[in-house]
Amino acid sequence: MKITFIGGGNMACALISGLLKQGYAADQICVIEINDESRIRISERFGVLTAADLANGITPCPSDKAGGAGNVIVLSVKPQQLHAVAQQLKGILDQHLVISIAAGIRTTDIMRWLDGYRRVIRTMPNTPSLVGAGVTGLYASSNASAQDRQAAELIMQAVGAVLWVEDEEMLHAVTAISGSGPAYVFYFIESLQQAGMELGLTANEARQLTLQTFCGAVKLANESSEDAAVLRARVTSAGGTTQQAIQSMDMNEVKSKIIAAINAANVRSREMSDEFSKL
Numbered sequence: 001m002k003i004t005f006i007g008g009g010n011m012a013c014a015l016i017s018g019l020l021k022q023g024y025a026a027d028q029i030c031v032i033e034i035n036d037e038s039r040i041r042i043s044e045r046f047g048v049l050t051a052a053d054l055a056n057g058i059t060p061c062p063s064d065k066a067g068g069a070g071n072v073i074v075l076s077v078k079p080q081q082l083h084a085v086a087q088q089l090k091g092i093l094d095q096h097l098v099i100s101i102a103a104g105i106r107t108t109d110i111m112r113w114l115d116g117y118r119r120v121i122r123t124m125p126n127t128p129s130l131v132g133a134g135v136t137g138l139y140a141s142s143n144a145s146a147q148d149r150q151a152a153e154l155i156m157q158a159v160g161a162v163l164w165v166e167d168e169e170m171l172h173a174v175t176a177i178s179g180s181g182p183a184y185v186f187y188f189i190e191s192l193q194q195a196g197m198e199l200g201l202t203a204n205e206a207r208q209l210t211l212q213t214f215c216g217a218v219k220l221a222n223e224s225s226e227d228a229a230v231l232r233a234r235v236t237s238a239g240g241t242t243q244q245a246i247q248s249m250d251m252n253e254v255k256s257k258i259i260a261a262i263n264a265a266n267v268r269s270r271e272m273s274d275e276f277s278k279l
């Protein structure tokens with residue numbers, strides 16, 4: 001199975017890096033990237049095949065008439081660039097499985113842009129895929145075969161965990177939670193590091209303490225059968241330091257503000273879907 005990424009940006013590079021780390025052969029991966037500088041960088045960094053345009057980068061699937069998974073095309077350009085890519089792609093597709101990672105573009109719209117081509121699976125990965133610790137939400141319409149589902153799952157599983165959703169609408173929630181999620185975590189990491197430095201720690205000390213605290217808390221939550229709220233209560237001694245911090249967060253409604261921010265991401269994902277459905 002040859003995988004061609006159309007668009008070699010942040011997310012494609014995270015997926016490619018994860019696939020290579022899992023032992024996927026570099027000569028089975030091709031990246032079509034219009035930006036010369038980025039294309040050269042990808043070629044040097046990963047040793048994968050690269051091309052500047054679709055006509056030279058998409059491998060036909062002659063061996064695939066028997067209905068195998070065949071070659072896979074991953075749509076990994078920005079959502080605003082996908083319509084133009086689809087216009088070019090529709091004449092080239094020949095039994096390929098098309099996997100979209102684009103936020104907010106419905107499967108039905110991608111199919112329509114591809115002149116009714118139906119082997120399309122929509123996914124929402126995240127950037128920790130770069131280190132094999134991603135999580136991807138996947139959605140397949142009833143047009144996708146079991147083999148197509150399996151192929152999409154295999155690729156995404158190479159870079160982390162997978163979660164199928166039955167209702168495509170739930171991909172908005174997946175996008176808001178895990179697609180964008182790493183950014184929220186980095187935001188919290190940035191805040192902790194900044195606070196540490198303001199309290200007199202060096203940048204290195206603040207970084208080490210912050211990252212190990214995140215890793216440790218996540219490992220504890222993962223390995224515990226108890227809710228995060230219970231684990232939090234165990235850190236919070238009556239009259240102690242944590243209580244002061246949590247009280248300050250509660251007074252400033254930090255939790256409801258975080259929930260509101262995630263709702264905003266969800267709303268934006270829905271808005272994008274509606275905007276793209278007009279194209």
Ligand SMILES: NC(=O)C1=CN([C@@H]2O[C@H](COP(=O)(O)OP(=O)(O)OC[C@H]3O[C@@H](n4cnc5c(N)ncnc54)[C@H](OP(=O)(O)O)[C@@H]3O)[C@@H](O)[C@H]2O)C=CC1
Pocket residue numbers: 006007008009010011012032033034035038075076077078079081084085101102103124125126127179180
């Ligand atoms: N970043 C993330 O965390 C996640 C992103 N996604 C989705 O992944 C997709 C890609 O996002 P991201 O990697 O961040 O975006 P990037 O902008 O980093 O990557 C897109 C790349 O595609 C290039 N490109 C544009 N048009 C074409 C074309 N016609 N043919 C080939 N290459 C082209 C762009 O070049 P140029 O910059 O010159 O336009 C750019 O290098 C988006 O749809 C996004 O919604 C999904 C999950 C998480």
Ligand SMILES: O=C(O)[C@@H]1CCC=N1
Pocket residue numbers: 103175179180
């Ligand atoms: O911000 C975005 O739109 C994309 C989708 C999820 C993460 N990045």
